[in-house]
Amino acid sequence: MNIERKRRITNLVALALSSLAAMVGLFWLVFILGDVIVHGIRGLNLSLFLEDPVPPGIEGGGLRNAFVGQVLITLAATLIGVPVGVLGGTFLAEYARGKKLSRVISILSDIMVSVPSIVVGTFVYAIMVKPLGHFNGWAGAVALAIIMIPVVLRTTEDMLTMVPWTLREAAFALGAPYYKVIIQVVYRGAATGILTGVLLSIARVAGETAPLLFTSFNNSFFSWDMSEPVASLTVTIFQYAMGPYESWHLQAWAASLVITLFILLITLAGRFILKWRFGR
Amino acid sequence: MTKGLKKDPVDFIFGTLTAIASLSVVLLIGGIFLALVQESTPAIEKFGVWKFITTVDWDPVAEVFGALSTLFGTAVTTVLSLVFAVPIAIGIAIFITEIAPGFLKGPIGTAIELLAAIPSIIYGMWGLFTLAPIMEEYIEPFLQSTIGRLPLLSILFEGTPMGIDLLTASLILSIMIIPFTASIARDSFNLTPSIVKESAYAVGATRWEVVKDVVLPYSKLGVFGGVVLSLGRALGETMAVAFVLGNNHQITSSLFDAAATITVSLANEFTEADTDIYLSSLYYLALILFVMSFITLAVARFFLLRAERRYAR
Numbered sequence: 001m002n003i004e005r006k007r008r009i010t011n012l013v014a015l016a017l018s019s020l021a022a023m024v025g026l027f028w029l030v031f032i033l034g035d036v037i038v039h040g041i042r043g044l045n046l047s048l049f050l051e052d053p054v055p056p057g058i059e060g061g062g063l064r065n066a067f068v069g070q071v072l073i074t075l076a077a078t079l080i081g082v083p084v085g086v087l088g089g090t091f092l093a094e095y096a097r098g099k100k101l102s103r104v105i106s107i108l109s110d111i112m113v114s115v116p117s118i119v120v121g122t123f124v125y126a127i128m129v130k131p132l133g134h135f136n137g138w139a140g141a142v143a144l145a146i147i148m149i150p151v152v153l154r155t156t157e158d159m160l161t162m163v164p165w166t167l168r169e170a171a172f173a174l175g176a177p178y179y180k181v182i183i184q185v186v187y188r189g190a191a192t193g194i195l196t197g198v199l200l201s202i203a204r205v206a207g208e209t210a211p212l213l214f215t216s217f218n219n220s221f222f223s224w225d226m227s228e229p230v231a232s233l234t235v236t237i238f239q240y241a242m243g244p245y246e247s248w249h250l251q252a253w254a255a256s257l258v259i260t261l262f263i264l265l266i267t268l269a270g271r272f273i274l275k276w277r278f279g280r
Numbered sequence: 281m282t283k284g285l286k287k288d289p290v291d292f293i294f295g296t297l298t299a300i301a302s303l304s305v306v307l308l309i310g311g312i313f314l315a316l317v318q319e320s321t322p323a324i325e326k327f328g329v330w331k332f333i334t335t336v337d338w339d340p341v342a343e344v345f346g347a348l349s350t351l352f353g354t355a356v357t358t359v360l361s362l363v364f365a366v367p368i369a370i371g372i373a374i375f376i377t378e379i380a381p382g383f384l385k386g387p388i389g390t391a392i393e394l395l396a397a398i399p400s401i402i403y404g405m406w407g408l409f410t411l412a413p414i415m416e417e418y419i420e421p422f423l424q425s426t427i428g429r430l431p432l433l434s435i436l437f438e439g440t441p442m443g444i445d446l447l448t449a450s451l452i453l454s455i456m457i458i459p460f461t462a463s464i465a466r467d468s469f470n471l472t473p474s475i476v477k478e479s480a481y482a483v484g485a486t487r488w489e490v491v492k493d494v495v496l497p498y499s500k501l502g503v504f505g506g507v508v509l510s511l512g513r514a515l516g517e518t519m520a521v522a523f524v525l526g527n528n529h530q531i532t533s534s535l536f537d538a539a540a541t542i543t544v545s546l547a548n549e550f551t552e553a554d555t556d557i558y559l560s561s562l563y564y565l566a567l568i569l570f571v572m573s574f575i576t577l578a579v580a581r582f583f584l585l586r587a588e589r590r591y592a593r
Contacts, residue, residue: 011486015379021371022380022388025462028455029395035410036402088302095295096302107585109305111577114509115312115570116516118543122550122566123312126319150305179294207399210518210543214550234401234519241405241523249409256402267397271390 033260040257043250052222059247063255065222069137069231070259073216074206076141076226081148081205082198088149089156094182097161106157109150118210120146125214137230140216144205151204155197159190162278196273203266207259209234233259309574316570319563322556332564338529338545340553345561347568349529353539354569357450357521358514360535364454366507369461373503374491376462377469389466396459404523407452408444412524415451416443420536438534447535449521456520457510464509468502468587469495501590505583512576516569518543542569 047062054061088105096102120143128139163186171181187194209232217229218239233255240252317324327335327345335346376389420441428437472495480490496503526538527548542565553559 007486007489011488014488014491018371018374018379021368022375022392024368025372025392025395025458026388028458029391032395032398032402032406032455035406039409084301084304086301087298088304091295091298091302095298105302105305107581108309110581111574112305112309114512114516114573114577115309116518116543116573118516118518118546119312119316119566119570119573122319122546122563123315125550126315126563127311146308149308153302153305177288177291179288179291182294203397207401209399209401210547213547217551234399237401237405238519238522241408252405253409256405260398260402263397263399264394267394268390271393 036253036257036260039250039253040260041254043254044257045254048251048254053220056243056248057245061251063231063233063236063251065219066231066233066236066255067258068222068224069216069219070206070233072224072226073137073140073144073212073230073232074202076138077144077148077205078198078202080141081145081201082152084145085149085152085201086156086194086198088153089160090182092153092157093160094178094186106154109154112150113154116210117143117147117208118213121211121214124211129215135215135217135229137216137226137228140212140230140232141226143211143215144208147208147211148201148205151201152197155200156190156194159193159197160186162193163189192273192277196270196277199266199273200270203263203270206266207234207263209238213238312570313567316563316567320560320567323560323564326557327561327564332561333568336529336531338540340549340555340558343555343557345557345564347542347565349531350540350542350545350565351568352531353446353525353541353544354515356446356535356539357453357525357541358511360446360450361453361457361514362507362511364451365457365510366461368454369458369506369510370465370503372458372462373465373469374495376466378487378491378495389463392459392462395455396463400456400517400519403452403456403520407448407520408523411452412443412448414443415445415448416441420445420447424536435533436535439536441536442538444524444526444538445534445536446525446532446539449525449539449541450535452520452524453514453517456517457514460513461506461510464506464584465499465503468499468506471502471587472498499587501583501587505580505587508576508580508583512573512580515573515576516543518547522547542566 047060049062049067050064051060051062052065053063092102092106124139124143124146128142129135167185167189168181171185176184212232212235216232216235218235219229219231223230237252237255237259240248240255243249323332323345332345333347333351335344336348337344337346338349339345372392376385380388420437420443424437424441428434476498477490477494480494485493521541522544525541525544527540527544528538529540529545530537532539546562546566550559550562553562
C-alpha cells in the first residue's frame with residue numbers, strides 16, 4: 001500500500017515537473033514575442049519604411065536603406081544558394097542514390113547546417129572583402145548563400161527520396177533519359193516540398209546577423225550598388241541597439257518586430273504546407 | 281543507371297552539374313578550413329598552439345594575444361546554458377509525447393519550434409533591454425542574498441550585479457537551445473514502439489515509470505545526440521550573447537562578471553582590428569571555434585545516426 005502511494009506521488013510530481021517545463025518554454029516564447037511587439041509597435045510608422053536614416057542624435061528618419069538592402073542581399077543569396085542546393089540535392093537523391101559518397105555529403109551537409117555562422121562571415125571576408133579592399137553587398141549575399149546551400153540541399157534530397165521509384169520507372173519505360181525524368185517527373189512530384197524547403201531556408205538566413213557584420217557591413221545611405229557596403233536590417237539593429245540614442249533603440253525595436261513577424265510567418269506557412277502535404 | 285542512358289550528352293552534362301553542386305558542400309568545408317588556417321598563420325607562427333591556448337592576455341596594444349580567456353567564456357556559457365536547457369527540454373519532450381492531450385501536441389510542438397525560428401539578434405536585443413535589467417535588479421541580488429551566502433558557492437556570486445555578465449548570457453543561450461534539444465528528444469521518444477510502452481502500462485506501470493524505464497532507456501542515444509548537437513549550437517552562437525556579455529577578456533570566478541567568448545570577440549573586434557597580427561589572432565580564434573564545433577557536430581551526428589540505425593531494425 002505504502003509503495004503504491006509512493007509510486008503514485010512520484011508519478012504526479014514527475015508529470016507536474018514536465019508540464020512545468022513546457023510552461024517555461026511557452027513562457028519564454030510569449031515573453032520575448034510580447035516584448036518585441038510591445039516595443040516595436042511604438043516605433044512602427046510609415047517613415048520607417050519610406051525615409052533614410054538621419055544623422056545620429058537627430059529625431060526622425062527611417063530605415064528604408066536597410067529594408068532595401070536586406071531584400072537585395074537575401075534575394076541575391078537565394079539566387080545563388082537555391083540552384084546550387086537543389087542541384088546538389090538532386091545528385092544525392094538521384095545520380096548518387098544509395099552510394100557511399102551520397103551518405104558522406106549528406107552527413108557533411110548536416111554538420112554544415114550548424115557550423116557557426118560567424119565563421120562563415122570570417123571566411124567570406126578572407127576571400128571576398130580582403131582582396132577587394134572594401135566591404136561589399138555581394139560578399140554578404142555569398143555568406144548567406146553558403147549558409148543556405150546545405151539547408152536547401154538536405155531538404156531537396158529528402159523530398160526527392162520521397163517520390164516513389166516506380167514513377168521514375170514508368171518514365172524510363174517510355175524511353176526518357178534520366179535528366180528528363182528528373183526534371184519532368186521527379187521535380188514535379190516534389191515541387192511543393194522543395195519550394196517549402198526554399199521558403200524555410202530564406203526564413204533561416206533572413207535573420208542572420210553575424211555573417212553580414214564583416215561582409216556587407218553597413219551603410220547609412222540608400223544604395224542599390226551591391227559592390228559597395230550595403231545596409232541590412234539585422235546589422236542596423238545591432239548597431240542601433242548598441243548605440244546611445246533613444247530614437248535608435250526605438251527604430252531597432254520596430255525593425256526587430258518587422259523581421260521577426262516576417263520570419264515567423266514564413267516558418268509557420270512552411271510548417272503548415274509540410275503538414276498538409278505530407279502529414280508530418 | 282543503364283549504359284544506354286549515360287550516352288545522352290545532355291544527361292551527362294546535367295549529371296555533372298548536379299555532382300559539382302553537391303561537391304560544393306565538401307569544397308566549402310575544406311575551403312573554410314584552409315582559408316582560416318592561411319589567415320591565422322602569422323598568429324600561429326608567433327604564438328604557437330599550446331602557448332596561444334594557455335595565455336590569458338589579450339592585449340591589442342602590446343600585440344600579445346592568447347585564447348584562454350575567450351575559451352573560458354565559451355566553455356562557461358556553453359556548459360551553464362546546457363545545465364539550464366537540458367532538463368527543461370527533456371521535460372518539454374516528455375510533456376508533448378506522454379502527457380499533452382492530442383489536440384495540444386501539435387500547437388505546443390510548433391510553439392516551441394517557433395522559439396528556434398526567432399533570429400538570434402532578437403534574443404540579443406531582448407536580453408540587453410529587458411532581461412539584463414531584470415537580472416540586475418531582482419534575480420542577481422536575490423541569488424546573492426540566498427545561495428551567495430553559502431560558504432563554497434559564494435565565489436560564484438561575487439561583485440555588484442550589473443546584468444551584463446556570464447549568467448545572463450548563459451540564460452539567453454539556454455532559451456535558444458531549448459527548442460533544438462526538445463525537438464530531437466521528442467523525435468527520439470516518438471520512435472519508442474508503442475507495443476513496448478503498452479506492455480509496461482499493462483503490467484501496471486505509472487506514466488512516469490514508463491517514461492523513466494522504457495522510453496528514456498530506449499531513446500537515450502538520440503537524446504544524447506540532441507544534447508551534443510545543442511552543445512555545438514551553443515558554442516557558435518554569436519548575436520544572442522554579443523549584447524549581454526560585455527566582451528571583457530578575463531577569467532573570473534563570479535558569474536556576475538563580464539567576460540568574452542570566441543564569437544563575441546569576433547563580432548566586436550573583427551572590423552576594428554588595426555594590425556595584421558591582431559586580425560590574424562582573431563582568425564586563429566575563428567579556426568579554433570570552427571574545429572571545435574565541427575568535431576562536436578560530427579560526434580552529435582554519429583550518435584544520432586547510430587540511434588536511427590538502431591530503431592530502424
